[in-house]
Amino acid sequence: MKYCILLTLLLWTTSAVVLVVGKKVLTEKPAFLIACPIEATDVGSCFAKNLEAMFHEWKAGVPGLKSIGSLDPLHVKRISIEQAVSGPISLNLNMQNAEIFGLSGTSITDVGTDAKKLTFKFNINVPEFKLISDYAVNGNLLSLALNSKGKAEIMMEKALLNLAIRVKIRENGDFKFGQLEKLHLVWEDVGGMHLHLDNIFNGDATLEDSAHALINENWRSIFEVLRPALTQTVEVIMKDFLGKILSHIPVTYLLDGL
Numbered sequence: 001m002k003y004c005i006l007l008t009l010l011l012w013t014t015s016a017v018v019l020v021v022g023k024k025v026l027t028e029k030p031a032f033l034i035a036c037p038i039e040a041t042d043v044g045s046c047f048a049k050n051l052e053a054m055f056h057e058w059k060a061g062v063p064g065l066k067s068i069g070s071l072d073p074l075h076v077k078r079i080s081i082e083q084a085v086s087g088p089i090s091l092n093l094n095m096q097n098a099e100i101f102g103l104s105g106t107s108i109t110d111v112g113t114d115a116k117k118l119t120f121k122f123n124i125n126v127p128e129f130k131l132i133s134d135y136a137v138n139g140n141l142l143s144l145a146l147n148s149k150g151k152a153e154i155m156m157e158k159a160l161l162n163l164a165i166r167v168k169i170r171e172n173g174d175f176k177f178g179q180l181e182k183l184h185l186v187w188e189d190v191g192g193m194h195l196h197l198d199n200i201f202n203g204d205a206t207l208e209d210s211a212h213a214l215i216n217e218n219w220r221s222i223f224e225v226l227r228p229a230l231t232q233t234v235e236v237i238m239k240d241f242l243g244k245i246l247s248h249i250p251v252t253y254l255l256d257g258l
Contacts (some may be wrong), residue, residue, distance in 0.1 A: 029253040038257040044113025052108040059104035072104035081229040095133040102129030126159040150199035158191025178246040185235040193219040
């Protein structure tokens, strides 16, 4: 799978930042973040609440961090799906200039934290999100032979993802930061999916309605084809987001007692 993430740049001018060895650092802890005691039994749940709050509070961008754009909508330059295996579903699908709406509704729960090793495991739940993009597709989808381009819309509900991360601490001047050492994401399941592709039969409304009815009756099989590319795309997004966040926010805003 090939993919490319494009983050829209957004400049915030009201936050206190300081330059530390060439990088801007947030010098005032946002009120919504909790300094979770590292020795507490619920440190994983506390840390999960911080991550969840970032999705809610920073959906338009992170203060002082131009390299991260909006999270809702999230802008993705390209998602490519190449599934050449013969069978009822065999697709080459390219989506470009994509926007993903709904991530600010994300909820995160701890499912396994080892505070001493600074490893965290989370369940990420997204109640509903929508992906809109330009698309080009060729191949077979169930009994349909497709070769078209236009606008695509994918709606998903009750998406469940598992995220595992490992962090190490580094010092930079008077500040301590977390450094993302490892991240792995698994797209566990989705409760439902609805797919619409404009112009799949050159504007023939009757054929397109029948095709979409067939596609959406069999959404589970189609999701299984889309899952690997979507998983890798979300994993890249999370690595980029968390890596930059941890290098921008002193880790003492998130974890106390390090």
